[in-house]
Structure formats: structure tokens, C-alpha cells
Amino acid sequence: MTLRQDIHSSGIPVPCLSCEARRRGVCGALEPDDLAQLAKTSSRHNIEPGVELIGDAEAVDCYSNVLSGVVKLTKSLSDGRQQIVGLQFAPDFLGRPFKMKSAINAEAATAVSLCSFPRAAIERMMKQSPEFVHRLLKQALNELDEAREWMVTLGRKTAPEKVASFLLMIARNIDSNVDPAAMSACFELPMTRADISDFLGITNETVSRQLTSLRMDGVIRIENNRRVTVDSMSRLERRCGGRGAIAV
């Protein structure tokens, strides 16, 4: 009864109540009315690792919130060389407004759950809720910052620095319960060595070598290929190359 009343008074659709996308994602911009309208057309999906979500040069007919898991965004050259140009974690918004065709490929790196909306529903929401567009802008600018951060890594860091930077980034994104100042962290890598190499612009052999090098030096422990423990975050940080921004 209390529950029903809560729902009634707040007007927030039940599946949205505990959704991360409402707390930190784009849905946080929406009034209960808008949210209810959007929720009517939404659908949840559980995706297996490796499944392609958006094909390159494919028409985009839906947008999604990432609720859990990791999605990798890739671009490929015609001779097969591939580059991962972004990773999306919950509660990121997946999809490219204003473009009919996607120029990138989205694929589930881990098991992923999505909350998907038809294209038209998102477009309507963009028309009727300025705050929603505002949120989309914020997310786009964050992704832009991240992309540029990785451009520095791709263009100017050595292989050891690249791998260290990658581990640090994953540690900070995957395990949100680990606070940034923590001494150590333990987590599952969300992708294979080959994926990591496509992310860092190096070969999987080099990734492997750098990981064993970090292991030999006692910076990390590798439990079973995927599971990694960082014993000393500060030592890992020191291997990421110079600080991103020049100290003031």
C-alpha cells in the first residue's frame, strides 16, 4: 500500500525506481510524466558477450542505456585493423543522435543489460525536454574528454605506460565501490588481451608481455587471466607516464 502510494505520488515507473540511469544517467533529466511516457516504449535486454549491438554503417533504430556490463565501441579499417574508440559503462547512453547511420560498431564486451528505446521516442523526448538534451550534451562532452585523454595515450605513451593506464582506467570504472584513493583494487578485466590491444593500439603479444612485466615487478597479481589484483595503486599510477595535466 505504502509502495503503491509512493509510486502514485512520485509517478515514477516501477522499473525506473532503482535504475542507475535515473540517478546518474540521462533519465535523471526527466520529470515523472516524461519518464512514464518513455518507459511505456522501453524494453530491457540481456546481451551475451560478443554480440554486436550496432553495426557499422547500419541504420540506427534504437537508443539504449547501459544498465550493467561493458560495451566496446570500435572502428575498423578495410584491411581488418581495428581500434576500440570507447568503452561504455553503466549508466552511459548508447547511440548517436542526429545521424541516420552509425559510423562505429558497438559490441557487448561482457554480458550486458540494456534499457532500449525506439528512435522516435528519444527524438520526441529531445523535442519536449530541454533538460534531456542538456544531459545528452553533458554525456557527449564527457565522452569527448575521455576520447581526447586516450588520444594522448595512443599517440604519446609507450607500451608499458599504455597498459598501466588501461588498468588504472578499468580499476576506476569497473569497481565503483573502490574509492579512488584506495591502496589496492581487485577486478575482472572486461575484455580479452586482443581487445585490450585493439584499445591501446598495440599487439596482444605486447599487452601480454607488459602484464607479466607488471606482475614480475609486484605491481599486480593475475589470478586467472581475467581477474587482476592491483596491490599498489600508487605504483601503478607512477607507471602511467606523466600526469595528464601539467600541475599548476
Place this chain on the structure above:
Amino acid sequence: MTLRQDIHSSGIPVPCLSCEARRRGVCGALEPDDLAQLAKTSSRHNIEPGVELIGDAEAVDCYSNVLSGVVKLTKSLSDGRQQIVGLQFAPDFLGRPFKMKSAINAEAATAVSLCSFPRAAIERMMKQSPEFVHRLLKQALNELDEAREWMVTLGRKTAPEKVASFLLMIARNIDSNVDPAAMSACFELPMTRADISDFLGITNETVSRQLTSLRMDGVIRIENNRRVTVDSMSRLERRCGGRGAIAV
């Protein structure tokens, strides 16, 4: 007479009348009233090459439209390694909404003219004009696409491919009067070899070698270090590595 009436009825501020930012930039989103309001606080500046526009970790107190020239956005590691993470041409919007401090450095690569607005004016415009936010989103997404395109270049292309890709990008951006299908193009490089190397994640020596290699092969001519003529666009394209997107 007809002209005066146009101006009067449209109510567009005089300096904005022939401004590229109104035709293709963010100001195109604004109604005459908004435009007039914004124009009151705007100021134009001519900047010399090499002048820093936004310092890393510096408070951002104004936003600008690029009216002419090229602005380079850079990020640096503390040991001096530098990466150019973006180039802005007219009529791009310069500045990072929602953040007090810039994480990147903006510097005039060529002579640049700007139309600048105080921070508060832009924030007000974002509140009162949803269409303006809409445009900012579009620009941010375009910059994101470009950044990701360059991630592929940085991570997966060889030095010769990088230099060819760079020339192609410049040819397409600088000389907007050259239609994309043109056979040849002639333009001024907007930056030094060192800048180009910071953009491509290679050394200036390598840039130089690849340029002479292209010159030897008759793909380009180098008039005087800065001035370049591409004799055959198609041959240049063929040296950029596989097509960005896999053909359908």
C-alpha cells in the same frame, strides 16, 4: 530599401549578418532577439599565431566562435610530451561548457579571429534557448566523431598513412572552396612540422621524411614548406590506409 527592410524585419545585429557562425555555427540556433542580446556582450579579437587562448587547468571565463584561422587543442604529459587532440576551424565553437577548468590547452595555430562571449552570457543563452543547447550537442557529437576517427589514425595507422591522412583532412577543411571530388588541391599547412608530429603521434623527422617521400612519388608538391599542392587527391586517398568504415 529592400535591404533595409530585411535588416529591420529580421532584427539581426549588423556584425552577425555575414557571420559564418550564424550560417553554420552555434549562432544559427538563435532567434534575432537572442542574437541581439548575445551580440551586446560579444567582442571580436584578432589573435597572432602561437598565442595561448585557454591554458591548461585555467579557469574558463569566456567562450568563442572561431571566425577564421585554425586553433589547435593540445594535452601534455608532465615530462613535456605533447599531443594535439583537436583542430578547430571556422565556425567551430571554442570552450567547454559545464566545467570550471579546462583540461586542455587551446592555442592559435595560424592567425585567428574570434567572436568571444563572457561565460555568463553563454550560460544564460543555454538556459533560455533549447535550440542553442541542441546546436552545442550537435557540435560536440561532431567533435567526438572526429576524435574517434583520429584515434584510429593514432592507434592503427603507419607513419606514411598518418601523414597522408593528415594532408587529406587539411585539404578538406582549409579550402572549403575546393569541392571534395576535386582532382587536386593547393593550400597552406596551418602548422609547423613539429605541430603535425604532435598531432600524429610521431616525430617531426618522420613527418619530414614522409612528406619528401610523397613529394618524390609525385603525389604532392611542396612550394615553400608551408604551401602544398596535392596533384592527385585519389592517389593521396589511396595512401591513407583502409577506408575508415567497412564498405557495405
Place this chain on the structure above:
DNA sequence: CGCCACGTTGATAATGATCAAACCATGTGG
């Protein structure tokens, strides 16, 4: 004139790619 910043060219070294083989965990069918 000679300085200075930028650019080119050459010789050598190092980083990371490539090729190849072995390894390991996992799942499958005899």
C-alpha cells in the same frame, strides 16, 4: 653578417611487430 627557428637528411639504436611454438583452461565426444 650571423643568428635563430624551422626543416631536411643521414646513421644508429630501440621499441614494438611479426612469426612461431608452447601452454593452459575449458568443453566435447569416445
Place this chain on the structure above:
DNA sequence: CCACATGGTTTGATCATTATCAACGTGGCG
């Protein structure tokens, strides 16, 4: 249960690309 295939991973040997170091050219400018 074990042989065996499979995909991902590790490790080693060798090679290629590109960085580094150094010298020289060139054009503008006090």
C-alpha cells in the same frame, strides 16, 4: 575417465618501423 580439439594466453627469436642523435640547409630578420 581420458583423449582431444579449441580459443585465449604466454613466451621466445627475429625483423621492421620509427625514435633518437647529429649534422647540415634554408629563409627571415636584427
